[in-house]
Amino acid sequence: MTVVSLTVALLTPTPAIAFGGEDAYGGAEKNEISASASQSRIKVTQAAGPTGGKQGTVSSTDVNWEPPPCWYEPIFTPEQLKNFSENDGNGDVALRQGWIGSKLWTDHFKDEKDAPNYFGTPRTAKGYKNYNLGKDGYFWRGVSTNVSEVDDTSLCSRLMFWQDAGEIPDDPNAPTPKTLADYAYNKVKVPETEVALKPAAKSTVNLPTWVWLDKGTFQEVKVRADLPGTGLWAETTAKPVALHLEPGTKDAEVFPASGDCQINDDGSIGTPYTKGNADKTPPCGIRYLRATNGTPYQLSASVTWQITWQGSGGTGGNLPDGTFETTQDMNVQEIQSINR
Structure with a gap:
């Protein structure tokens, strides 16, 4: 006699309730199924932008935004x-x-x-x-x-x-090009933000530290999402538009006062330091007012990425801006005079 075991499992936000005997599985998170509803068939490829080096995903500036x-x-x-x-x-x-x-x-x-x-x-x-x-x-x-x-x-x-x-x-709940654009949003990989500093090793109390990024450091990143069998596609593009600085302490001034350094027409940010500018105010930079005394400040550099999309059927639009933040140590010394 052949016994056929049949199981129906209900997948709920809590662990699944299963019916039918020993073959029942307890939840989708166990990955015991070969046709899983948690695995999308959307194919994502990077259509433009850098692919090497350290990268990360952007965080939406709209805390209320969520993909479908x-x-x-x-x-x-x-x-x-x-x-x-x-x-x-x-x-x-x-x-x-x-x-x-x-x-x-x-x-x-x-x-x-x-x-x-x-x-x-x-x-x-x-x-x-x-x-x-x-x-x-x-x-x-x-x-x-x-x-x-x-x-x-x-x-x-x-x-x-x-x-x-x-x-x-x-x-x-049928998919649309916007669905694919939203899905691709979380697949956009942008480069880490490591700004150039002058002075590079140590800053000095009351003297400005110049901050800049050379042109070509940041490029547009474009990700394409296709849903096979539907003809639907969307390309989500992230374009860098601003750099925001947080000095890591209240005992500091940032330039400009908002901390937002705009991207120049040539794609660079700020202005590289040149000899003789030690006492000048940089277009993008920081002035620390207190020494670190052995514990470095954590300088935060956050790039804002403007996110847009276009898709099949002539569709397109805007998505919430995204940010990606990195930190680096800033040691600050206090001396009476310095030649740079």
């Missing part, structure tokens, strides 16, 4: 779904609903048996005949990079459903 919590994506062709259902059968059939056991998949997608939907609507999903083999299109399902953070359990919760080729689902 979830969206629908094409997951399987009929042939791929047939192979998965009959040779694997362990995966997510919806954003929060996992099926373990081939029979659950073959019953619904091959043998036309209806299936319950525990979160989305309709509450019962009509079955399919023989995986829709011979038809041109894809089976779609909800995707989220972090299912546990999708508080509204009704979002993106349809059971895997059919969509003809060349069509986007008529659903408020």
